[in-house]
Amino acid sequence: MLHEAHLGLDPVQETLLLTLHARALDSRAPEPILGDALSAEFADRIDYDFARLKLKPSLVASTALRARKLDDMVRRFVTAHPDAVVLDLGCGLDTRVVRCAPPSGVDWYDVDLPVVADLRRELLGERSHVVGADVTQPGWLRDVPGDRPAMIVAEGLLPFLPGASFRTMARALTEHLPTGELALNGYTRFAAWAMKYHPTIKALGIDAAEGFDDPREPERWDAGLTLVEEQLLTRAPEVAAFPQPVRALTRLMSHSAALSRQGARVLHYRF
Numbered sequence: 001m002l003h004e005a006h007l008g009l010d011p012v013q014e015t016l017l018l019t020l021h022a023r024a025l026d027s028r029a030p031e032p033i034l035g036d037a038l039s040a041e042f043a044d045r046i047d048y049d050f051a052r053l054k055l056k057p058s059l060v061a062s063t064a065l066r067a068r069k070l071d072d073m074v075r076r077f078v079t080a081h082p083d084a085v086v087l088d089l090g091c092g093l094d095t096r097v098v099r100c101a102p103p104s105g106v107d108w109y110d111v112d113l114p115v116v117a118d119l120r121r122e123l124l125g126e127r128s129h130v131v132g133a134d135v136t137q138p139g140w141l142r143d144v145p146g147d148r149p150a151m152i153v154a155e156g157l158l159p160f161l162p163g164a165s166f167r168t169m170a171r172a173l174t175e176h177l178p179t180g181e182l183a184l185n186g187y188t189r190f191a192a193w194a195m196k197y198h199p200t201i202k203a204l205g206i207d208a209a210e211g212f213d214d215p216r217e218p219e220r221w222d223a224g225l226t227l228v229e230e231q232l233l234t235r236a237p238e239v240a241a242f243p244q245p246v247r248a249l250t251r252l253m254s255h256s257a258a259l260s261r262q263g264a265r266v267l268h269y270r271f
Helices: 015-027 037-044 057-080 096-100 114-124 165-176 189-195 199-204 237-241 246-253 257-263
Strands: 085-089 107-112 129-132 150-154 180-185 226-232 265-270
Touching: 015 037, 015 057, 057 085, 057 096, 057 150, 057 180, 057 237, 057 246, 057 265, 085 096, 107 114, 114 129, 150 165, 189 257, 226 257, 237 246, 246 257, 257 265
Parallel strands: 085 107, 085 150, 107 129, 150 180
Antiparallel strands: 180 265, 226 265
């Protein structure tokens, strides 16, 4: 059992427990969307008052759905490129490498801050290359192969990187890697602003950074990115498995693209 006092996480790093708990709750639902039983195992091994995170059913469902959509993108990429490099940025305790089960020729890099990387190794062992680094600082890509197609996943990372640091990171990645794809859950400016007033985020004392509204904005970051698709998750067929009244509210939002973007969306780029 890992005790909270020994985790050594600051409020931003503590958000990994939020998403871990959401995936665990989804796995225990009658109709799970992601079905990540391993996350439930890890949550049971951590002595933490998860109730204080005040997760609502809507957040559990949307967290599971965005993870499922990002997993789908990763699986498609590594099937097409069985010698690829995968970078899961800000991975926390996500078990994506287990869920996606990449071919043996894929080099998978799970990247997060050093204290999170140590916790990850303790729980998951060496299922991937675990990199303890601050992605806003130069040099961390030094040991990542730069001659193979790459799939980059950044789930939940955007609103926690200050200022233009996400753009700077994207440029560094596409300069180092020859070709590939970037997938992230895209927060609008309003959604990023509203996060700081969400009960869960308020409980952790976090100020979220900025998002962006136009899904084509990253094409103007000088990072060689081209938008492939914007998935509005309110319109995903998996919404049928959402609990009521979340399902009805989500379907109501789905009629408006503007409202849907304030909820959950997954953005997919090629470089």
